[in-house]
Amino acid sequence: MNENSYPIINLEKITYSYPGGPPVINELDLKFYHGDRIGLIAPNGNGKTTLFHIIMGLLKPASGKIEIFGKSVREERDFLDIRRRIGLLFQDADDQLFSPTVLEDVAFGPLNLGRSKEEAIEISRKTLNFLGLAGFENKITFKLSGGEKRLVSFATVLAMEPEILLLDEPLTGLDNQTRGKIIDILLNLDISYILISHEIDFLAATTKQIYTMENGMILSDEKAYIHKHDHIHQFGTIPHKHM
Amino acid sequence: MISEPFAAGKSKIHQVDPRIKVVFATAYSFIVAFSTQFPALFTAVVLSFLMVCLTGLNLWAVAKRLVVVNGLILLLWLILPLTYNGDSLLHLGPITLSRPGVILSAQITLKSNAILLALIALISSMSLVTLGHALSRLKVPEKIVHLFLMTFRYVFVIENEYLRLVRAAKIRGFRPGTNIHTYKTYAYLIGMLFVRAAARAERVHQAMRCRGFKGKFYSLYRFPPKSINWVFSSVMTAFLIGLLYLEIVF
Incomplete structure (x- = not known):
């Protein structure tokens, strides 16, 4: 963590609850x-996705203060600018891809940001190439495989040239090849990001800090714990430790 | 699943600008629908069949589609000649066939088949996505075009959710029968589908807002000018004038 600069996302005492339920996010602080x-x-249901939606302004917290890029954001109008600078990758690619063809879907963001058609196409092609999706331009989005859909929805987010990425379980349901591809892409990106995942190995490979959420709050836990799980390797019968 | 078996193809008609095909298919349909003279109607059926042949479609597959429509038309043949008022054409015991009824049934049969064949040749020979873009270029209101394209896009997703629900019911031993349990289960299933569709719509809208959606859609499609467009337009114009001539002269 770089203590010298100001936080680009600063959440203070955010509380949010779904109608008729207990708070999912409770006095949460995040810098x-x-x-x-x-x-x-x-674990599921601990408010990770909700947190992302609050940062994007899709959900309005009951109380608390949100500061993004040094400015306090409150109204829908304030979030319009935030959304062009923060990219959110949804859990389900089918939610993200709604245009008939891949190129149109990737160009949708840049066009909304006021780019000309030519610029939007240029950016989209570059992004697709970067993700190894050259030649996918005219494919029909809903006929893609699950892995291709995830990569294309990743492209739709990257095409907006965001400064921060919020990735909601980007590996769920993918085969090993596509997983490897996404990990490579993340390691090669020069963007700050927050990543939700259930896989500790994946997080260890792609992130600098790992936090957990409990009772609607973010906990950072630097300590390592001795724990047990079944595993298999040679000489396994001899008592030993993994560090 | 909606498949588009006729959309892919290399024929001359496939290459014509989709906008021009939409315009002529519409004009042709209207003229055929308003025609009443049999020479014009018979000619229209022949012309439509000619278009289908030029499109190089699998005639067997086309025939199968025609069967669906002609099944409905068969009902008209059973009802109209018996019920329509007018002078009688034939007495079969207690049954009287009315002349205007038979004529009307024949007209409807010819018109439907001619229009259907023309639409198969001209409209089915492009993908629904292309059709959407063509309509948008023809200044059809954007909302309609996008309703059309989004429906097409999410019909698959909703169908998948439906299949998931049916599977979930099946693996728990659900077998439909004629009883209240079955009706209730189907009611739940349909209700659940609506709920899921609504939730899906909400998430799609959120995803669109995240990408800066401000209520405007953009189309990147381009339809380059080609000489085939002129040939097609001339031939179709000749067809239309011919049909009008036959309708007026007889």
Whole structure:
């Protein structure tokens, strides 16, 4: 964490609850600095996705203060600018891809940001190439495989040239090849990001800090714990430790 | 699944600018629909069949589609000649076939088949996505075009959710029968589908907002000018004038 600069995302005492339920997010504080790569690991239903939606302004917290890029954001109008600078990758690619063809879907973001058609196409092609999706331009989005859909929705987010990425379980349901591809892409990106995943190995490989969420709050836990799980390797019968 | 078996193809008609095909298919349909004279109607059926042949479609697959429509038309043949008022054509015991009824049924049969064949040749020979873009270029209101494209896009997703629900019911031993349990299960299933579709719509809208959606859609499609467009337009114009001539002269 870079203590010298100001946090680009600063959440203070955010509380949010879904109608008729207990708070999912409870007095949550989060400071996110430029260059940070944070992993969030927590059981289902602990408010990880909700947290992302609050940062994007899709959900309005009951109380608390949100500051992004040094400015306090409150109204829908304030979030319009935030959304062009923060990219959110949804859990389900089908939610993200709604245009008939891949090129149109990737160009949708840049066009909304006021780019000309030619510029939007140029950016989209570059992004697709970067993700190894050259030649996918005219494919029909809903006929893609699950892995291709995830990569294309990643492209739709990257095409907006965001400064921060919020990735909601980007590996779920993918085969090993596509997983490897996404990990490579993340390691090669020069963007700060927050990553939700249930896989500790994946987070360890792609993030600098790993946090967990409990009772609607973010906990950072630097301590390592001795724990047990079944595994298999040679000489396994001889008492030993993994560090 | 909606498949588009006729959309892929290399024929001359496939290469014509989709916008021009939409315009002529519409004009042709209207003229055929308003025609009443049999020479014009018979000619229209022949012309439509000619278009289908030029499109190089699998005639067997086309025939299968025609069967669906002609099944409905068969019902008209059973009802109209018996019920329509007018002078009688034939007495079969207690049954009287009315002349205007038979004529009307024949007209409807010819018109439907001619229009259907023309639409198969001209409209089915492009993908629904292309059709959407063509409509948008023809200044059809954007909302309609996008309703059309989004429906097409999410029909698959909703169908998948439906299949998931049916599977979930099946693996728990659900077998439909004629009883209240079955009706209730189907009611739940349909209700669940609506709920899921609504939730899906909400998430799609959120994803769109995240990408700066401000209520405007953009189309990147381009339809380059080609000489085939002129040939097609001339031939179709000749067809239309011919049909009008036959309708007026007889």
